[in-house]
Amino acid sequence: MRVAYFPDSFYEINGVAHTSRHFEAFVRRRNLPFLCVRAGERTPCLLTEGQLTTLELPRGPLSFGLEKDLRFDVGFFRHLPFVARVLRQFRPDVVHITGPSDFGFMGVLLAHHYRLPLVAAWHTNVHEYAARRAEWFLKMLPNGTSPRVAAAIENTSFYLSARFYSIARLLFAPNPQLCQLLEDATGRPCKLMPRGIDTELFSPERRDRTPDDTDFVLGFVGRLSVEKNVALLARIREQLLMAGVGRFRFLIVGHGAEEPWLRQQLPNAEFTGVLKGEALARAYANMDLFVFPSHTDTFGNVVLEALASGVPAIVTPDGGPRYIVKEGVTGFVASDADFAAAIFRLMQNSELHEQMRRAARTDALGASWDSVFESVYQSYQTVRRN
Numbered sequence: 142m143r144v145a146y147f148p149d150s151f152y153e154i155n156g157v158a159h160t161s162r163h164f165e166a167f168v169r170r171r172n173l174p175f176l177c178v179r180a181g182e183r184t185p186c187l188l189t190e191g192q193l194t195t196l197e198l199p200r201g202p203l204s205f206g207l208e209k210d211l212r213f214d215v216g217f218f219r220h221l222p223f224v225a226r227v228l229r230q231f232r233p234d235v236v237h238i239t240g241p242s243d244f245g246f247m248g249v250l251l252a253h254h255y256r257l258p259l260v261a262a263w264h265t266n267v268h269e270y271a272a273r274r275a276e277w278f279l280k281m282l283p284n285g286t287s288p289r290v291a292a293a294i295e296n297t298s299f300y301l302s303a304r305f306y307s308i309a310r311l312l313f314a315p316n317p318q319l320c321q322l323l324e325d326a327t328g329r330p331c332k333l334m335p336r337g338i339d340t341e342l343f344s345p346e347r348r349d350r351t352p353d354d355t356d357f358v359l360g361f362v363g364r365l366s367v368e369k370n371v372a373l374l375a376r377i378r379e380q381l382l383m384a385g386v387g388r389f390r391f392l393i394v395g396h397g398a399e400e401p402w403l404r405q406q407l408p409n410a411e412f413t414g415v416l417k418g419e420a421l422a423r424a425y426a427n428m429d430l431f432v433f434p435s436h437t438d439t440f441g442n443v444v445l446e447a448l449a450s451g452v453p454a455i456v457t458p459d460g461g462p463r464y465i466v467k468e469g470v471t472g473f474v475a476s477d478a479d480f481a482a483a484i485f486r487l488m489q490n491s492e493l494h495e496q497m498r499r500a501a502r503t504d505a506l507g508a509s510w511d512s513v514f515e516s517v518y519q520s521y522q523t524v525r526r527n
Contacts, residue, residue: 142521143174145233145257149242151179153211154395154415155364156315157239157264159442160336167514169193176231178224178244180212185223196227200243217243225251233257235521239264241305249308258524261309262334263323264439303327310524313517315440316461332520337510338445345451345502347419348426357389357488360428360452362421362443363435365397370457372399373434373477375406380481386488394424425450429494430487431472434480438462448472449505453497455483471501 148161161179168175174192181197188195203216228251236252237260238245245261252259303326306312312327313334314320320331350358359377363369374391381389391410393403404412416424425431431447431454441462444454448465454472456462466472473483487494 142518142525143176143232143234144168144521145176145178145228145231145236145248147178147236147238147244147248149239149244150211151177155211156336156438156440156442160264161239163337163510164514165193165195167510170511174231176227176233178227178248180244185220187227194227194231196224198224204243214243217247221247221250225254228255234525235260237262238309241302258311259309260311260313260521260524261306262313263306263319264315299326311520313520316464319439319461330523332516334517335508335513336440336442336445337513338449338505338508339510340449340506342419342422343425343446343449343505344422345426345498347423347450349423350427355388358392358427358429359389359432359484360392360394360425360430360447361432362394362425362446363433365393365395365399365403367399368435368437369397370434370436370477371403373480374403374432376477377432377481377484378407378409381485384481384485386485389488392424392428394421421446422450425452428452430455430484432480432484433457433462434477435462436460441465445505445508448501451498451502453487453494453501455480467500467504471497471504
């Protein structure tokens, strides 16, 4: 299969970029014919290495920020003639996009023009993000109306997203619940595409805290934004202090708009900013418990990275992370109101904590990126046959 891949991010810090980098590493290892069209620096750059071709295109002055490190270029179609020429030369069997982005729209147009099978991966619950990012507006509405407006925003966003994804012949999603939701909404088949983990990089062996450091470290890794529900971290701190817990602190890895507020609310926290590679792996290993309050994540790479590092996790019952954590074995699945109680339980039971640390590592050892992408390639065959 000759695959043309149009990810909306590659070098950024998010799930799509993380998956895309591992996807490219997989095709390099297998020497598969693969074209990756992605965002790059100031000038277009076309490179070929073996059977891998990469085309990097700059976003221009008409682009605007979606996240701190992610943009959308409304003038992106100026690159269309160049991309079309590269695509014709590559002769793909299938076009794979990662969502309704500038790159995704171009992938859709070219797949339609050249009558190529299109597959689309759902990585982000944009409808839930839209509702949460509208909270500033909802607070200005009369009492009683904001829940209805929030529901309308979320439902409309999902409807529009589903319409976009229904263009594809085959969909991918990172958890079973989302797969079923997409099949019902689009009428298209959906295959499971979870995430893998590098268990050599993320390992308990990278723990390097000194023996006199006896604090219980609560860790968070991710974007510090409203849709990640990071405000719950401050509430957790208050509840633990009220319960008489003293020797604990937070280790916060990431950046985002909520960082200034969190710094005020978590005076005993260490904020590292964005970490990568071994520095990130050490941060995970130095945690005692991973606290992930997000309700919107479709998978939760960071949860799997924590487990591989021998760190049990507490997650919400919404989204993909609940499919990663085994309740009572590698962590807990809890409502917002019960997070602090679950943390307190583990802090008070060192034997259970140690059992969970070992179980978390063992469970993560069963995940691999190769198995994820091998399954994706098997799914490609179904759209070619059809």
